[in-house]
Amino acid sequence: MLLGTLDMLILRTLVMGPAHGHTIAHAIERTSDEVLQIEQGSLYPALHRLEDRGWVSSYWGLSENNRKARFYRLTAAGRKQLRAETRRWRTLVEAIGRILGDTSIAE
Amino acid sequence: MLLGTLDMLILRTLVMGPAHGHTIAHAIERTSDEVLQIEQGSLYPALHRLEDRGWVSSYWGLSENNRKARFYRLTAAGRKQLRAETRRWRTLVEAIGRILGDTSIAE
DNA sequence: GTGATCCCATAGAACGTCTAGGGGTGTGGC
DNA sequence: GCCACACCCCTAGACGTTCTATGGGATCAC
Numbered sequence: 001m002l003l004g005t006l007d008m009l010i011l012r013t014l015v016m017g018p019a020h021g022h023t024i025a026h027a028i029e030r031t032s033d034e035v036l037q038i039e040q041g042s043l044y045p046a047l048h049r050l051e052d053r054g055w056v057s058s059y060w061g062l063s064e065n066n067r068k069a070r071f072y073r074l075t076a077a078g079r080k081q082l083r084a085e086t087r088r089w090r091t092l093v094e095a096i097g098r099i100l101g102d103t104s105i106a107e
Numbered sequence: 108m109l110l111g112t113l114d115m116l117i118l119r120t121l122v123m124g125p126a127h128g129h130t131i132a133h134a135i136e137r138t139s140d141e142v143l144q145i146e147q148g149s150l151y152p153a154l155h156r157l158e159d160r161g162w163v164s165s166y167w168g169l170s171e172n173n174r175k176a177r178f179y180r181l182t183a184a185g186r187k188q189l190r191a192e193t194r195r196w197r198t199l200v201e202a203i204g205r206i207l208g209d210t211s212i213a214e
Numbered sequence: 215g216t217g218a219t220c221c222c223a224t225a226g227a228a229c230g231t232c233t234a235g236g237g238g239t240g241t242g243g244c
Numbered sequence: 245g246c247c248a249c250a251c252c253c254c255t256a257g258a259c260g261t262t263c264t265a266t267g268g269g270a271t272c273a274c
Contacts, residue, residue, distance in 0.1 A: 003110065003230050003262085009206055022252055028206060035202035042231050044254060049230090067240060067251055086207060093200055095142035099116055099135060100193060110231085110261050129221055149262050151223060156261090174220055174271060 006046050008089060009036070011055060011074060011082040020061075020069035021047060047072060055081050113153050115196060116143070118162060118181060118189040127168070127176035128154060154179060162188050 013019065013027050024047075025038040050056045055078030063069040074082075120126065120134050131154075132145040157163045162185030170176040181189075 012206055031206050032202035035198055039232060041233065065251060069252060091142055095139035099119055099138045146263060148264065172220060176221060
């Protein structure tokens, strides 16, 4: 019901420009104040999945540390997908918020 | 990463008092303005899971429509679990919100 | 007595994620 | 020169939740 959120986070991160896996993971962890932890075993399958679906494209390059790294770039389709997923996410959060309620009964 | 949200919603629904599966599902769907759809194939496994973990207890009774129905009641442990899951949920939503940003770049 | 609605349930597939590995390469200290 | 360490990529297999598909029984309206 709420799977696939990682995909959205990756796509969102790539809006800032192309990046490689290691960087993407750190960016997400840092921006979330370490709340979100991105395991490598989740990250790379996700990147490959996104590429298979045409939402990102990739190329080999050199990292800031002079190491071989695969960079990912957002495609037009990926941008569209991001918009759709973001909308859906906000809708879901709002809906769940209505159920949890504003009160502190369950808080 | 975000699985198990259904459990939280069920527990939250049971705060209002004991209920049976059919009612729980409808309550969640109605409160969410039909955004959330609860499939029976997700609902019943979830209820059994919650009972196995001691977060709800169940008993047979009669529904408002005079039909045999299994009612679920929140336990003390379930209440505690709900508080924990709700806190975690809010933390996650906030973290993801920081990544999505307030701007409309990706909106 | 037929159809619709209510109610419970499960098997099996699907999917994303995690655990637990494996490997290669540049950098800095000794 | 060598070693430790951080950087960087990758995958197999297990796991947990959810969905699809299906089954059955019981009550009510007509």
